[in-house]
Amino acid sequence: MPHYTPPLRDMQFVLHELLEVETALRKLPQHADIDRATIDAVLEEGGRFCADVLFPLNASGDQEGCKRAADGSVTTPKGFKEAYRQFVDSGWASLGADPEFGGQGLPHVVDSAFREMMNSANQAWTMYPGLTHGAYNALKAFGTPQLKALYLPKLVSGDWTGTMCLTEAQAGTDLGLLKTRAIENPADGSYAITGTKIFISSGEHDMSQNIIHLVLARLPDAPPGTKGISMFVVPKFVPDADGKPGERNAVLCASIEHKMGIHGNATCVINLDGARGWMVGEPNRGLNAMFVMMNSARLGVGMQSLGLAEVAYQNSLAYAKERVQGRSVSGPKAPDKPADPIIFHPDVRRMLLTQKAYVEAARAFTYWAGLAIDREHKHPGEKVRADNADLVALLTPVIKGFITDNGYESTTLAMQVFGGHGYIVESGMEQYVRDARINMIYEGTNTVQALDLLARKVLADGSAKLMKFGKVIRELIDGHAGNAAMQEFTEPLAALWAQVQKATSEIDVKARKNADEAAAAAVPYLRVIGHLVFSFSWCHAAGVAMRKIDSGSNDPFYKAKLSTARFYFAKLYPETEALLSQVMAGMGPLMELDAKAF
Numbered sequence: 001m002p003h004y005t006p007p008l009r010d011m012q013f014v015l016h017e018l019l020e021v022e023t024a025l026r027k028l029p030q031h032a033d034i035d036r037a038t039i040d041a042v043l044e045e046g047g048r049f050c051a052d053v054l055f056p057l058n059a060s061g062d063q064e065g066c067k068r069a070a071d072g073s074v075t076t077p078k079g080f081k082e083a084y085r086q087f088v089d090s091g092w093a094s095l096g097a098d099p100e101f102g103g104q105g106l107p108h109v110v111d112s113a114f115r116e117m118m119n120s121a122n123q124a125w126t127m128y129p130g131l132t133h134g135a136y137n138a139l140k141a142f143g144t145p146q147l148k149a150l151y152l153p154k155l156v157s158g159d160w161t162g163t164m165c166l167t168e169a170q171a172g173t174d175l176g177l178l179k180t181r182a183i184e185n186p187a188d189g190s191y192a193i194t195g196t197k198i199f200i201s202s203g204e205h206d207m208s209q210n211i212i213h214l215v216l217a218r219l220p221d222a223p224p225g226t227k228g229i230s231m232f233v234v235p236k237f238v239p240d241a242d243g244k245p246g247e248r249n250a251v252l253c254a255s256i257e258h259k260m261g262i263h264g265n266a267t268c269v270i271n272l273d274g275a276r277g278w279m280v281g282e283p284n285r286g287l288n289a290m291f292v293m294m295n296s297a298r299l300g301v302g303m304q305s306l307g308l309a310e311v312a313y314q315n316s317l318a319y320a321k322e323r324v325q326g327r328s329v330s331g332p333k334a335p336d337k338p339a340d341p342i343i344f345h346p347d348v349r350r351m352l353l354t355q356k357a358y359v360e361a362a363r364a365f366t367y368w369a370g371l372a373i374d375r376e377h378k379h380p381g382e383k384v385r386a387d388n389a390d391l392v393a394l395l396t397p398v399i400k401g402f403i404t405d406n407g408y409e410s411t412t413l414a415m416q417v418f419g420g421h422g423y424i425v426e427s428g429m430e431q432y433v434r435d436a437r438i439n440m441i442y443e444g445t446n447t448v449q450a451l452d453l454l455a456r457k458v459l460a461d462g463s464a465k466l467m468k469f470g471k472v473i474r475e476l477i478d479g480h481a482g483n484a485a486m487q488e489f490t491e492p493l494a495a496l497w498a499q500v501q502k503a504t505s506e507i508d509v510k511a512r513k514n515a516d517e518a519a520a521a522a523v524p525y526l527r528v529i530g531h532l533v534f535s536f537s538w539c540h541a542a543g544v545a546m547r548k549i550d551s552g553s554n555d556p557f558y559k560a561k562l563s564t565a566r567f568y569f570a571k572l573y574p575e576t577e578a579l580l581s582q583v584m585a586g587m588g589p590l591m592e593l594d595a596k597a598f
C-alpha cells in the first residue's frame, strides 16, 4: 500500500527561502501581519488532515467509486462524506476565502500549498471542494450583491458545493456549439433553463447540503457562437426566504460515467428541465464570467498533477531504496545483501531524479504564481497589480499544460521504478497514472492551453506579457552577475530566453501569413516556455542553496537541491533543442497530407 508524508521541508524552502513570503506579504496590507509561524502551523495541521483523513480514503474510493440510485441521487465512496464534514467543521474549506463572506483570508500562496497536499492525498475527493473554490471566484467577480449575499457565505463555509456546467455532447472544446437554452421568467427575473450537460465533475453527491451549478446557456435571441453564451447560477435546492435549501430544482443527474480514474469523483450527465436559474454577469457575455472559474480551475488542475507527482515520487523513492535486484555494475554497494538496492542503478536514478526535478520545480513555479495572484489582487500599487495580472495570465496555460504533462510522465516513471509491482493495484502506482491522465484533458485540453499561450497570451499583445516574464528572468540573472559558480545555471537560462525571443518573432512573422503556423507550433512552444520557467526556478533554487552552503550550512537538503538543479540542466533541459526544432519546422509537415489520404 502506498504512503504519503507532507513534504513540509521543501514547501517551507519554497515559501520562506525562495519566495521569502513573510517579507513579500508584508507589502500587502491585508496580509501584513501574517508571520512564518502561522504559515508553518497551517501547513503542519493541514498536512496532518490530508495524510490522516483524506489519504486513507484514496485507494478505497478508487475501488468503490460513486453510485447513482434510480431517483438520481449519488452516493460517494465510504468515508468521503464524513471526511468532508470534518473538512468543513475544522474550517479548512474557508482558508483562502475573503473574510467579507466568512473566509479566513489567508494568502493565496498558503492556500495553494494546502491544495497541493490535498491532491497528493486524494485528487478525486479534492475535486468536490476544488470546484466550489472556482464557483466562489466566479460569483465573487460577477455576481450581483444579492447573489453574492445568498451564495458566497455558504460556498465559503463549504456547506454548499459548486460545479461548472459547460460541456455538452456536441460542444466540448468549442463551447460556441452549446445548445442549452435559457428563457426569462419576467415575473421574477429568473430563467428557465433546459438542456443536457455531460461530464460534470461533482455534479451530484451526498457530501453537502446543496449543490450550486454554474451553467452556460443561450438566450432565445443570442447570436451564434461564443458571443451568444450567458452564465447562470442554478441551485439544486432553490434557497428559501431564510437562505436555506428550499424547493428541489429541476436539475437531475441522469447517469454517472464509468471512467479510467478519479473514480471517487462523480462525473455526471446533468439534465436541466426548465430548471430555475439566475443570470451571472451580462447577457451573452457569460464566457467572460466563466473564464474566472476556468482560470481558477486551470491553476487547480496544475496543482492536482503536482500533488500526484509528489506522492508517486515519494513511493517510488522508498521502493528504490528497499528493493534489491542485481549488482551495481561499478561494484557492490550493499555487500551484506544478496543484491544491491535498485537506487544504485543509474537508470533508476534517472527515473527518480526526473520526478524530483519536475516536482520541486513545479512547486516553486506554482507557489510563485500563487504569490503573484496575491499581488495581482491585493498590492496597493496599480502597476504592480497590473504586471502580476499579466504574469498570471501568461503562465496559467503553462501551469495547466506543462505540469500536467510532466505529472503524467512522473507517475508513469514511478510505476516503472516499481517494475511489474507498479502495474499491480496494491502498489497504488497504477491509480496515480490513471488519475493523472485526465488532468491533460479536462479544463481545456493541453492543446487548447498551448493555443491560448501562443496565440492569445504571446502573439496577440506583441509579446508584451512575455517580456514582463523576461524582466523577471533578467533580474535573477543580473543578481548573480560576477558569480562564476552560478554560471552553470544562469548561462543556460539566458541562452533559452534568447532562443525563445528569436523563435517567438519568427512564428509571429509566419503566423501573420497563415494562422495555422501558430497552431502548428503551439504544443512544442508551450513545452519550451515550461522549460524556460523551470530553468528559472532551478536557477533561483540553486542560487539560494549555494548561498546557504557558502555560509557554512551542512544541511544535505541544500546539496540535494544543487545536485537536482545540475541534473535538470544536464538531462531535462536539453529537450528544448529538439522542441525548438519542432517549433521552427512549421506547419508544412503537418498539413501536407490530404485528410482523405491518411
Ligand SMILES: Cc1cc2nc3c(=O)[nH]c(=O)nc-3n(C[C@H](O)[C@H](O)[C@H](O)COP(=O)(O)OP(=O)(O)OC[C@H]3O[C@@H](n4cnc5c(N)ncnc54)[C@H](O)[C@@H]3O)c2cc1C
Pocket: 164, 165, 166, 167, 171, 172, 173, 174, 198, 199, 200, 201, 202, 259, 267, 438, 441, 442, 443, 444, 445, 446, 447, 448
Ligand atoms: C472526467 C472528466 C471530468 C470533466 N469535468 C467537467 C466539468 O466539471 N465541467 C465541464 O463542463 N466539463 C467537464 N469535462 C469535459 C472536458 O472539459 C472536455 O472533455 C474537454 O474540454 C474536451 O472536450 P471534448 O471531450 O468534447 O473533446 P473535443 O473538443 O471533441 O476534442 C477532441 C480532440 O480534438 C482537439 N481539438 C479540438 N478542437 C481543437 C482546435 N480548435 N484546435 C486543435 N485541437 C483541437 C482536442 O484537443 C482533443 O484532442 C470533463 C471531462 C472528463 C472526462
